[in-house]
Amino acid sequence: MEEGNAKEAPSLSAKDVADAFLNQYYTILKKSPKEAHKFYQDQSTRTHPCADGSMKSATTLEDIDLQVMESIVKEWNPDLDTVHAQESVTGSVILGVTGSLTDKDNVIKHFSQTFFLAPQEGGGFYVHNDFLQLVEPIKVSEIFPSLNDATNSVNALQINFTGSLFKGDF
Amino acid sequence: MEEGNAKEAPSLSAKDVADAFLNQYYTILKKSPKEAHKFYQDQSTRTHPCADGSMKSATTLEDIDLQVMESIVKEWNPDLDTVHAQESVTGSVILGVTGSLTDKDNVIKHFSQTFFLAPQEGGGFYVHNDFLQLVEPIKVSEIFPSLNDATNSVNALQINFTGSLFKGDF
Structure with missing residues (x-):
């Protein structure tokens, strides 16, 4: 932002996009939640926790609107601890936020x-994916099976995650 | 996709891919860290914290390998609290993990x-983006400027995040 070439579309870094997005996103959620679904499109997925702790996905604009308005969050004014953004495929930006609300x-x-x-x-940009995970560092729940327990079912899937690593009998 | 054509490659859910990936990824990191860079490709970005708390990005396979081998993590055997995965653009899968190590x-x-x-x-699949954020719920650092402070620079960017929302003088 040092140089101000205001007339040309600037080449924005992932961090520029993330900072601008987060500011707009949390401002709208707090002040005009009824408008918040406009950050999304019909092909978007938004998954947020319900009051009982389970995760609920919304995959239409109508459901996303409903989910925002029924949010368990009292007021969208989070304290952000960390923000990290990276460029991703097809000109997209992926970002992660940690904080408290x-x-x-x-x-x-x-x-x-x-x-x-x-x-x-x-x-x-529009929000193609959005998910919020509650972090409860004291209580470690057992939502995910232990890595050892999962081995059999995982091997059965035979998904190749690397160019060569899993072609042998590793 | 309801019917099971077992001989064809199965249509895997995002969760199937995520579970299989995480098992292989953390197993390799623990048992064969020297192989772990093979999950990535040259266009990948991997950003992990350094010992001083700053985030460091690796964007070549050589640097990713170095970063894995120099990791501040003692042993990659995390306790996973939550795992969430969604389908994303171009057949990709985006996933988030919370836990402790x-x-x-x-x-x-x-x-x-x-x-x-x-x-x-x-x-x-290969890992196109990977970033790890340490969560320190007690100490709220000031890495990210407050939402109010960021407003001016954000408005100057004039990025359109919605189809119509920001065309008015909202």
Whole structure:
């Protein structure tokens, strides 16, 4: 931002896009939540926790709007601890946020939120993916099976994640 | 896709891919870290924290290999609290993990890790994006400027994040 070539579209870094997005996103969620679904498109997926702790996905603009309006978050004014963004495929930006916010029962929740911002027609970006995970460092739940327990089912899938690594009998 | 054509390559859910990937990824990191860079390609970005808390990006396979071998993590055997995966653009899978691991000083660190798994030639996936953020819920650092402070620079960017929302003088 040192040089001001205001007339040309500047080449924005992933961090520029992320900072601008987060500011707009959390401002709208707090001040005009009824508009927040406009960050998304019909091909978007937004997954956020419900009051019972389970994760619920919304995959249409109508459902995303409903999910925002029914949010367990009392007021979208998070304290952000860390923000990290990277360029991703097809001109997209992937970003992760960690921080804390307050739920409807006034309990402070630590969270991790991930966004995938994809380019949209006419310029700019829309939110293609959005998921928010609550982080409860004290209580380690057993949502995910242990790595050892998962080995059998995983091997059965035979997905190749590397060019050569899993072609042998590693 | 409801019917099971078992002889064809199965249509895997994002969660299937994520579970299989995480098992292989953390197993390799623990048992054969020298092989771990093979999950990535030259267009990948891997950003992980250094000992001083700053984030360092590796963007070549050679640097990714170096970064893995110099990791501040004592042993890659994380306790995973939550795993969430979604399908993303161009057949990719985006996934977020929260959990805890132990650093070289035997201090337990809570973390959030985000992966973007892109399809690769010959089948399967490679890690296009990978970043790990340490979560320190007690100490709220000031890495990110407050939302209010950021408003001016953000407005100057004039990035359009929605189809219509920011065309008015909102």
